[in-house]
Amino acid sequence: MRGWRYAWALSLSVVLVLGLGLLPAHAERLRDLVDIEGVRSNPLIGYGLVVGLDGTGDQTTQVPFTKQSLSNMLSQLGITVPSGTNMQLKNVAAVMVTANFPAFARAGQNIDVVVSSMGSAKSLRGGTLLMTPLKGADNQVYALAQGNLLVGGAGASSGGSKVQINQLSGGRINNGAVIERELPSTFGTSRTTTLQLKDENFTLAQRISDTINGQNGMGVARALDSRTIELQMPASRSSQVRFLAQIQNINITVGEMDAKVIINSRTGSVVMNRNVMLDNCAVAQGNLSVVVNNQQSVSQPNTPFGGGQTVVTQQTQISVNQGGGSLQKVNSSANLNSVIRTLNALGATPNDLMSILQAMHSAGCLQATLEVI
Known part of the structure; x- marks a missing residue:
């Protein structure tokens, strides 16, 4: 158990230390920080x-709409299927087809489908x-x-045994759809447009405005x-394209990110960025287990002819065990390296660490936003 905890703590350290090489402030292109209003798929x-x-394919007894869809398609092709025909189809499957219509796509262009x-x-x-119409x-x-x-994916089965690699019930067709109708666009019809930040930040919004x-x-x-x-845009549409092309490549100095801790309760993973800090606090984490043991015992009379009856009784034993629970001091940590060393020193399992972080946040010791996904 101790070796497993050490291996998990080491892997957590590797994941968290990935953010240490970032500089306190760095520049990114404007195109990586914002979206242009109306330019979307x-x-x-x-x-x-x-x-x-x-x-x-589908079993028609279990999926009747596959048979119905095939009959409707054949009727559109001039083939009439006699009523009451029991089509046992094994090579046909009903599917859903999805795709994304990109911004400014024109009729005749191809897009990928899933x-x-x-x-x-x-x-x-x-x-x-x-x-298939989309x-x-x-x-x-x-x-x-x-x-x-x-x-x-790929798979094979025989004699009740089955081997499968990846997913077989889904696929992709590159350039599998042809655009037949264009989406109306309002780009270039107004003298103003807006840039939408991908992450809300007052400081960054004002910095982008000042730089432009x-x-x-x-x-x-x-x-x-x-x-x-x-943004105040030029009058002509071509001038607006030129203006957006110029400002998209502007380098914007991105300041410090908000301190944030992300907890995934389904996978047991914990991720935090480099701005997370801890204040002095004390932590005691114990494991409480309740064991209920039911056993049946048979009680028989002492003599064969004593007139007694054999009785089966239930014997229940309940025990409560609590492990660990020692109070440990958590020192103030001003950088991510110190936070990692402090949390690893607790020797907590992933589930324990999630509970500890939530308790620290409630006590005001965790200087970060805690988000559970």
Whole structure:
């Protein structure tokens, strides 16, 4: 147990020390810090059929909508399926197709699509997606998808044994959809636009505004809040493109980040940035275990003819054990190295460390924002 705790503490130290090589302040390009209002992708979704599977498709008794979809498709192609026909299909699978419509995409351009099984298909490997319309949130068709799937997984089964590598129920088609309708864009129709910071920060918003004004004149940029900077744009659309191309490559000095600790309760991982600090405090962490042991005992009469009866009784034993719990002093830590050494010195397991950090935050000893995901 001690060796396991030491190995976990060492791995935690390696993860946390990755941030130590950063300088207190560094410069990043403006394009890496902000998004331009209106310049965004839009999700598309569609329902389709994958054919050509090697007996790994949907079972029509379990997934009746696959049979219904195939009948509707055949009827559109002029093929009438007699009513009451029991089609036992093993090479067809019902799938959902998703894609992202990129900003400023034009009709005739190709985009990638992701195909995911929604039925009982065992594998989509080797399948072909039939023509599938992709719709936006307004229920309008914006692209058509079709092509051969590329599935990254592989598997085999025989005699009840099965071997599988990666996922077989999903695949991807590069350039698998053709854009048929363009999205309306308001870019270039207004003399103002806004830059949206990816992380809210009043200091950074004002710094970006000052830097843009310093290179293009006062009044060009104005910070509206901790996430939004308003820009005064040139009149023509081509001039606006040139202006945004110039300011996107401006180097912005990024100051200190907010101290933050991220706890993932599902995986037991703890990540903190280099600005986390600790104040003096004392920590006692113990393990409380309650053991309930039920045993059956048989009680028989002393003599065979004594008139007594054999009775089965329950004997219950309850024990409460508490391990550890010694009070340990946690010294004030002004840098991430000291924080790592202090937390590792506690010898706590990942679950214990999450509880300790939460208690430290409640006591005001952890100088950081605590976020549980």
